[in-house]
Amino acid sequence: MVIAPSLINAERRAYNRDEINSRRRTEPLWRKFGNRTVIGQFTMDSRGNHLLPEKRALFARLNKIQGSLINSLERNFWEAKPKLSYIANRLDIPDYIQETAWNIYRLAAKKKLTMGRSIESFIGASMYAAIRVHEFPRLMEEVVECSILPLRSIHRALALIVRKVLPELGMKYSPISSNCLIHRFGNELHLSMPIQQKAKKLLFVAKRSGMSRIGKDPKGIAAAVLYLAAKDTEEKRTQTNIAAIARITEVTLRTRAKQIWKFANRFTTIPPQWMAR
Structure with missing residues (x-):
């Protein structure tokens, strides 16, 4: 049972730089590579007085030696x-x-x-x-x-x-996926989560219907499904806006949207207004 907290032999707070330095018990962490200190080529000391020629030659010599010690x-x-x-x-x-x-x-x-x-x-x-x-x-x-x-x-x-x-x-390189980019582009386009989920579902149906992703940039696929998902809603975005966010051309966006819609709706003709600018 604790009745009241009590600090035994607590140190007085440090209020200025001198007190902080006097109570410091550790040193700054050294670099894991390179020089611990750097010897520069200066003409003045810390007090602003000009160095004698012998001192300048000495520090130039030390600087050269220090540089030669670094591999x-x-x-x-x-x-x-x-x-x-x-x-x-x-x-x-x-x-x-x-x-x-x-x-x-x-x-x-x-x-x-x-x-x-x-x-x-x-x-x-x-x-x-x-x-x-x-x-x-x-x-x-x-x-x-x-x-x-x-x-x-x-x-x-x-x-x-x-x-x-x-x-x-022991690391594995994982190529970037369209599903990952759907959420990123959707957030940058300020699209709601239902629209992003609709885009993921549209991509899943297109893949299941046999659409090949070989040779296709994931950015174009992600941008196209977002464009199709938001096309007939109040959150519609222009092709120019989506292409700029995805860093692709509008031609690529229209081409990928046409291919995805074809596989997602095999027995449905492509609405011509979807391919218009």
């Missing part, structure tokens, strides 16, 4: 880590996916897959591979938009990662 792998990590964090922040990637992407990139660098290739391409490929491992709804095009390299370069790096890195880490 190429640590230098690679030093450059790659901020770029990976930049992409993750731009795309609102959770920390656990960012950690997976970093583990993928580290193994790729240790296996020397980045030698002779662009670091940026492997950074983007590692991030997208981690996204697909965790089945997070982000598109390859969004990763490319955060990079300075074209889609082709990231695709090449992704192929190497899927073939040589993910099996060693």
